[in-house]
Amino acid sequence: MIRRNITLLLFALLFNAPVFAQAEDSTALRNIYSEILANGKAYDWLRELSCDIGGRLSGSPEAAKAVEWTRKKLIEAGADTVYLQEVWVPHWVRGEKEKASIIDAQGFSQQVPICALGGSVATAKGGVTAQVIEVSNFDELEKLGEAGINGKIVFYNHPFDTKFINTFNAYGEAVEYRWKGPSMAAKYGAVGSIVRSMTLAQDDYPHTGSMRYVDSLPRIPCCAISTNGADLLSSILHASATTKFSFEMHCQSLDSVLSYNVIGEIRGAQFPEEVIVAGGHLDSWDTGDGAHDDGAGIVQSIEMIRTLSALAERPKRTVRMVAFMNEENGTKGGRKYAEVAEKSREKHVAAIESDAGGFVPFGLGLQMTDDKKSKVRRWSSLFLPYNIWNFDEEHGGADIGYLQQNMDTPLIGLVVESQRYFDVHHASIDTFDRINKRELLLGAATMTSIVYLLSEYGL
Numbered sequence: 437m438i439r440r441n442i443t444l445l446l447f448a449l450l451f452n453a454p455v456f457a458q459a460e461d462s463t464a465l466r467n468i469y470s471e472i473l474a475n476g477k478a479y480d481w482l483r484e485l486s487c488d489i490g491g492r493l494s495g496s497p498e499a500a501k502a503v504e505w506t507r508k509k510l511i512e513a514g515a516d517t518v519y520l521q522e523v524w525v526p527h528w529v530r531g532e533k534e535k536a537s538i539i540d541a542q543g544f545s546q547q548v549p550i551c552a553l554g555g556s557v558a559t560a561k562g563g564v565t566a567q568v569i570e571v572s573n574f575d576e577l578e579k580l581g582e583a584g585i586n587g588k589i590v591f592y593n594h595p596f597d598t599k600f601i602n603t604f605n606a607y608g609e610a611v612e613y614r615w616k617g618p619s620m621a622a623k624y625g626a627v628g629s630i631v632r633s634m635t636l637a638q639d640d641y642p643h644t645g646s647m648r649y650v651d652s653l654p655r656i657p658c659c660a661i662s663t664n665g666a667d668l669l670s671s672i673l674h675a676s677a678t679t680k681f682s683f684e685m686h687c688q689s690l691d692s693v694l695s696y697n698v699i700g701e702i703r704g705a706q707f708p709e710e711v712i713v714a715g716g717h718l719d720s721w722d723t724g725d726g727a728h729d730d731g732a733g734i735v736q737s738i739e740m741i742r743t744l745s746a747l748a749e750r751p752k753r754t755v756r757m758v759a760f761m762n763e764e765n766g767t768k769g770g771r772k773y774a775e776v777a778e779k780s781r782e783k784h785v786a787a788i789e790s791d792a793g794g795f796v797p798f799g800l801g802l803q804m805t806d807d808k809k810s811k812v813r814r815w816s817s818l819f820l821p822y823n824i825w826n827f828d829e830e831h832g833g834a835d836i837g838y839l840q841q842n843m844d845t846p847l848i849g850l851v852v853e854s855q856r857y858f859d860v861h862h863a864s865i866d867t868f869d870r871i872n873k874r875e876l877l878l879g880a881a882t883m884t885s886i887v888y889l890l891s892e893y894g895l
Contacts, residue, residue: 458818461892465818465885471743472881478735479873481509482794485735486725486868493722494762495527495693502718503696506759509738510700514745515757517703520696523772525762527693528555530722531686534659535563538669541676548665550630551642551723552658552687553614554765555649559657563684564589564628570673574620586625589681592617593670595663596636596858603854604792607634611645618658619650629658630681632666637859640664644721645862646765657685697769701756702744704891710753712890713787714740714883717763717835724866728857732794732871733850734759736880743884751891753785760835763791770835774842785895787840788848789833790883793860794876795852799826800886804846808895812848815889824882826851846895850883
């Protein structure tokens with residue numbers, strides 16, 4: 437009888453163990469969400485980063501200020517260790533505000549909003565004025581060839597595909613005209629290029645972003661035009677093929693600058709050699725103040741450190757926040773971090789990035805092997821009370837991507853509602869007033885929760 441009772445007791449304990457663990461984990465997540473929603477500091481921190489420091493383009497004085505600001509905030513948040521990791525970054529400056537106008541066949545001129553693409557060369561003194569050729573894709577450009585392009589300005593009028601529900605898919609399909617467009621136009625003798633802004637919004641705000649020259653081709657000045665400006669230019673061109681475009685830009689590339697990734701960590705209590713990384717990128721474009729892209733990811737990650745530090749139990753595994761430098765125009769910070777981690781033979785359990793804006797979260801993107809996806813998805817029921825339901829997307833982040841490339845680290849990306857993101861992305865209206873406090877804090881709580889579970893159970 438005693439043996440039978442012991443057997444039944446052991447069976448009951450084994451059978452109910454996952455239930456008790458789930459109950460404990462459910463309580464832990466509820467405590468995380470409650471702590472952040474009631475006492476979270478991310479919104480106030482973001483006001484400081486965005487409004488007091490502003491746009492943080494790599495190599496700028498503002499980027500340097502942001503490095504020191506982040507170091508201090510991580511110390512205040514309760515990190516055991518905070519340090520800077522050296523990284524050399526490109527230093528491109530926009531210079532004086534850009535000017536542009538459309539000149540129709542009768543010589544009438546209308547000003548339109550543009551901004552230089554990151555990495556562009558300046559126009560010659562006095563600007564560039566030439567006839568415009570409109571194309572919607574590279575096939576049309578190739579058909580025109582040198583005979584149709586030489587000495588002209590190429591206008592890539594390729595709108596976002598509105599049929600995509602996930603606006604990142606629309607961005608991914610259109611962004612090659614910004615990235616490759618200038619050199620593709622230069623191949624046929626163009627003297628400049630214009631690209632329709634990467635947004636679904638109809639407005640007068642041009643959206644900047646990186647481009648890359650092909651070294652074997654001439655470097656021509658390139659700019660983005662607002663969507664309203666693009667539609668106006670297209671309509672005038674359809675009325676008269678001899679329409680000209682005139683634009684002036686004063687940007688330049690300077691020598692590389694020494695900057696830093698900012699790193700803060702809470703050392704694991706049981707498995708300190710196993711590291712979980714969570715972060716975002718500290719740099720931003722100079723047109724706005726970088727509140728959504730990616731000030732939000734930075735303060736959410738610092739909030740993670742603050743919250744885990746405030747909890748009664750120390751994480752079992754080491755939790756490390758990384759504020760990566762130079763995601764926007766080089767990803768030098770992400771590369772550097774992965775190189776150092778690989779050389780040091782660190783064991784990274786997983787890496788999480790928030791770089792889709794501070795909007796309401798609804799899922800976690802899983803860029804990892806199927807067996808690890810299954811492990812993460814076992815926790816999905818714990819997130820349902822917080823409207824986190826999508827574990828099907830495969831996305832990590834640009835900065836943490838090098839960890840997977842170098843060390844096969846599993847990646848996780850915070851999935852947020854993206855419908856409004858490209859309204860502000862890389863534009864002058866990416867500002868703090870566009871941030872919703874509760875949505876920002878919900879994102880921080882979701883990141884902290886997945887970090888907690890990874891710390892408890894590994895992957």
